Amino acid sequence: MNNKHLAELDLNKLIVLITGLLLAGLPHWQRLPIWIPVLHTLLLFLRVYIPFRYAGFWRQASSLIGFSRLVIMLLGILGVYASYGSLAGRDVGIALLVMLAGLKVFESKTKRDFYISAYLGYFLVITNFFYSQTIPTAAYMLLVIIIMTASLVRFNDVDESMSIVEQFRYSSTLILQSLPILLVLFILFPRVNGPLWGLPEDAYTGITGIDDQMTPGTISKLVQSNEVAFRVSFDNDIPERSQLYWRGPVLWKTDGRKWTMGKSADRQRPEPVRFSGNVIKYDVTIEPTNKHWLFGLEMVSAPPEKTHFTQDRQLKTDEAIRSRKAFTLLSNTSYLLGADSFDDIQRALVLPDLYHERTRKFAAELLQQYQEPELRIKAVLDWFNKENFIYTLRPPLIAGDMVDEFLFNSRQGFCEHYAAAFTVLMRAMGIPARVVTGYQGGEINPIGNYLIVRQHDAHAWSEVWLNDKGWVRIDPTSAVSPERVNQGIENSIPDLIIDMPLDLEHNAYVARLWQQFRNTVDMVNYQWAQWVLGYGPERQLLLLHRLGFGFIDWKKMTIAMIIFIGVIFLSIAIFIFTRPPKTVDLAKQYYDIFCKKMAKIGIQKMIHEGPIDFSRRICHSRKDLASDVNSITDLYVLIRYQSSFNKLNDFKNLIKTFSPK
Amino acid sequence: MNISEDIVTTTNDVSRLDDAVNEISKVILGKENAIRLAITCLIAKGHLLIEDTPGVGKTTLAHTLARVLGLSYQRIQFTSDLLPADILGVSVFNKDTGKFSFHQGPVFSNLILADEINRATPRTQSALLEAMAENQVTIEGETRNLPEPFYVIATQNPANQIGTFPLPESQLDRFLMRIELGYPDSSAERDLFKGKDRKEMLKDVPAVLTPPELISFQKSLDAVHVSDALLNYLQDLIDFSRHSGNYVHGLSPRAGLAIINAAKAWAILHSNQHVLPEDLQAVLPSVVGHRLQYIYESTEPQTLKPAQHLIQQVPIP
Structure with missing residues (x-):
């Protein structure tokens, strides 16, 4: 093809590209307004359909098509603006990219258009990593890259000498050959702290996690997510499950329904704490949250680098956690938490004025009955235990006063209901109390021996102020459902079967296998997270040090990278140029077999005799062989002198079956 | 197309x-x-x-x-x-x-x-x-x-x-x-x-x-398509003319180009869209006949014209 225009004949060249583009865009579809994938697919379809059905129209109406694509582009940009209210940001950028990629294919007429479409496809592949960096995503994207590369191979296979399978094999080989370079670049490309360029703000909106406020439903919504919140590996034994309270935001203020942190307690002197017992040392690898909280085991003794305590001993990082980060923490599970000032304790008594009438009444009754604060607390917990309270993930919707309705009517709730109601009850009885949110428990992965804390381990509990003991953790949920704390969430809520494909409760063996499989998968994910996604500057230095490079700076690293890549290219070049050249091609080999067969029956080909001359000479003396010899010669000439290599197989078969006598 | x-x-x-x-x-x-x-x-x-x-x-x-x-x-x-x-x-x-x-x-x-x-x-x-x-x-x-x-x-x-x-x-x-x-x-x-x-x-x-x-x-x-196989043949011919020691001068690159062009034209004249060794052999004597001379003391039998001799000596690859 020596002209640069793609006519309708080239549809079969476009089809692989179109498949690749569709697959590259597919993961985005769920995130985009529905009309964008529809438009994208429609444009790709029309690019195939119109030239197929209306070839003449396609060729002649280029100005009309040019005009229509201009209109589509303007409408599309307006549409994106209407859908997002902006033309900047990650999601908008991807919406535009998907739409315009469709449009580019739609208008493609020249080689250049094709290449641009293909490169848009590669770009589209990369954008998927804004949303997910998991192994399956990477595998899927690799597949799409192979398809895109195959579309380039196909496009450049001018005489269509390769089958589609060969094109894909060729493309895979190309990708495979790029692996050494990829590895060198990955290992040696200088890493800097934090992202090299800032991602737009909305890049982190999809992240779930504990927030700085709590309303009924916030935590139970989280519990339905199976995503990993963080992983912990302990230097020594993993503490008991009932000790595994991972402290997050501490909530002081309630408006009757919503709990918030109240006045900012950031960067103030933390409440004093006295530790006893053993120090527990552990590493927390936290998934990106776009927030500052770092979840440590209650109670963390000292903040690691680049983190700080708030006044109420929340552990917060200086910068929002936007990529997976690892921290080494020290904790003591036995501690006494004091208060900084009397004002703070007073804050833990405030209730909104017009709310919780019945609760206050009930509190007054208890106040009459019990004198000591400890006894009052115990009475409330016993009451939770004795009365018909149900711990459930799907409580009925509560209208009106949240706490009153919950305590005296519905009595079905999740930890946030219990923590909120308990704290209100405490405050009503004059005991200072606050809500603490975070995670409780975690799942031990015996493969790799570390703890996985998932979003579904999110939890809320209370801290009450006792004059002689300071802030004491009280978990009202454990009064209702002790299993929640002792055995973990999966065993405490029957209606929460998390990503179990089948009801496996009755089949312990399969369940164990399933668990093992899950653990292995998480292990692989953990390593992926540690060594691929988490391969930051520290890890790079560490690895290079282990490889014997010493501690080198980025300049030396760049030089090393260039040298490595140079060595790789050089060795490839040496390999290619020192191999003996292919002197005899396949067609010639088969033809030689044919000549040998002819020689056996007494017709010897002369060295300077061309194939046509030889065939003429054979036909002259052996008219019975004429048709066979002619068709063999014709094919040979086509392959050898017209470079129609795709006929090689036919030729081979013809030679094999040819047997002159 | x-x-x-x-x-x-x-x-x-x-x-x-x-x-x-x-x-x-x-x-x-x-x-x-x-x-x-x-x-x-x-x-x-x-x-x-x-x-x-x-x-x-x-x-x-x-x-x-x-x-x-x-x-x-x-x-x-x-x-x-x-x-x-x-x-x-x-x-x-x-x-x-x-x-x-x-x-x-x-x-x-x-x-x-x-x-x-x-x-x-x-x-x-x-x-x-x-x-x-x-x-x-x-x-x-x-x-x-x-x-x-x-x-x-x-x-x-x-x-x-x-x-x-x-x-x-x-x-x-x-x-x-x-x-x-x-x-x-x-x-x-x-x-x-x-x-x-x-x-x-x-x-x-x-x-x-x-x-x-x-x-x-x-x-x-x-x-007109000229395959690598044919170019190999052409180069073998030229090599032979230069290194066999039978000819005063080997064929020049211009002579090589002349052979290719003439062979293409011969192919067109015979309704072929690709050049065959036969096409090349057909034009070779006319194209190289006036460019190729035997060395006086050549041992080759001089009953053949130099171009014919060249064709017969070089196998088609």
Whole structure:
């Protein structure tokens, strides 16, 4: 093809590209307004359909098509603006990219258009990593890259000498050959702290996690997510499950329904704490949250680098956690938490004025009955235990006063209901109390021996102020459902079967296998997270040090990278140029077999005799062989002198079956 | 897609080339191969040298070719007293204008029939050199372009005849092909004796091709496929000519290009879209015959002409 225009004949060249583009865009579809994938697919379809059905129209109406694509582009940009209210940001950028990629294919007429479409496809592949960096995503994207590369191979296979399978094999080989370079670049490309360029703000909106406020439903919504919140590996034994309270935001203020942190307690002197017992040392690898909280085991003794305590001993990082980060923490599970000032304790008594009438009444009754604060607390917990309270993930919707309705009517709730109601009850009885949110428990992965804390381990509990003991953790949920704390969430809520494909409760063996499989998968994910996604500057230095490079700076690293890549290219070049050249091609080999067969029956080909001359000479003396010899010669000439290599197989078969006598 | 269109156009038009061959064959009897080679040479944009003893029809062939191709042509009879200015043209003082004005010589035409080119002195022969190589002439310091297409069809007598100045190698190299006619076979000769006077017949020869057609054939040369396998063969031939020690000089790269072009043109003439070894062998003697000489002390049997020897010695890869 020596002209640069793609006519309708080239549809079969476009089809692989179109498949690749569709697959590259597919993961985005769920995130985009529905009309964008529809438009994208429609444009790709029309690019195939119109030239197929209306070839003449396609060729002649280029100005009309040019005009229509201009209109589509303007409408599309307006549409994106209407859908997002902006033309900047990650999601908008991807919406535009998907739409315009469709449009580019739609208008493609020249080689250049094709290449641009293909490169848009590669770009589209990369954008998927804004949303997910998991192994399956990477595998899927690799597949799409192979398809895109195959579309380039196909496009450049001018005489269509390769089958589609060969094109894909060729493309895979190309990708495979790029692996050494990829590895060198990955290992040696200088890493800097934090992202090299800032991602737009909305890049982190999809992240779930504990927030700085709590309303009924916030935590139970989280519990339905199976995503990993963080992983912990302990230097020594993993503490008991009932000790595994991972402290997050501490909530002081309630408006009757919503709990918030109240006045900012950031960067103030933390409440004093006295530790006893053993120090527990552990590493927390936290998934990106776009927030500052770092979840440590209650109670963390000292903040690691680049983190700080708030006044109420929340552990917060200086910068929002936007990529997976690892921290080494020290904790003591036995501690006494004091208060900084009397004002703070007073804050833990405030209730909104017009709310919780019945609760206050009930509190007054208890106040009459019990004198000591400890006894009052115990009475409330016993009451939770004795009365018909149900711990459930799907409580009925509560209208009106949240706490009153919950305590005296519905009595079905999740930890946030219990923590909120308990704290209100405490405050009503004059005991200072606050809500603490975070995670409780975690799942031990015996493969790799570390703890996985998932979003579904999110939890809320209370801290009450006792004059002689300071802030004491009280978990009202454990009064209702002790299993929640002792055995973990999966065993405490029957209606929460998390990503179990089948009801496996009755089949312990399969369940164990399933668990093992899950653990292995998480292990692989953990390593992926540690060594691929988490391969930051520290890890790079560490690895290079282990490889014997010493501690080198980025300049030396760049030089090393260039040298490595140079060595790789050089060795490839040496390999290619020192191999003996292919002197005899396949067609010639088969033809030689044919000549040998002819020689056996007494017709010897002369060295300077061309194939046509030889065939003429054979036909002259052996008219019975004429048709066979002619068709063999014709094919040979086509392959050898017209470079129609795709006929090689036919030729081979013809030679094999040819047997002159 | 261009290729396929080209295939359609050329296969249609090849019959026109056959017409031309047939028309010439009516005048030059029994020499179809030589005629095909001559037309091949012109499609390949090359100059043609026809060499043979007097009286076998060289000049007649040249004239017939010129007429059939429909080109405007000038005939120059080369003699020992012919001067370069007789070919190129001369500036003459015009009395009326008081200026010199240039009078074009016969070289300013599409086709020049240079009859008995080796009877002129080397000085005059060389006057054609620039014209043939560059399609331009420089006269009195001024460069003038020649019309397009520009061909030279020259005839010459064998070098050993009396009164000839052999063409130097550099001049010979300007000719793409040198063909020989040889005596006709007896039946063709008998037909000749029976037939009309050739001079009369020449006047009636129609122009079968038009210059635009000829140019479109030349352009279709690019579309002829030359496979790597064929290039291997060509390079083997050239290597052999250079390193076997049988020839005075090996074939030059220009000779290689000439072989390729001629083979492509031969393929077009035979309705092929790719070059076969046979095509190459068909044109090789004419293309390299005047460029290849045996070394005097060569041990090879000299019954074969150098080009034939070359073909027989080099296996087709």
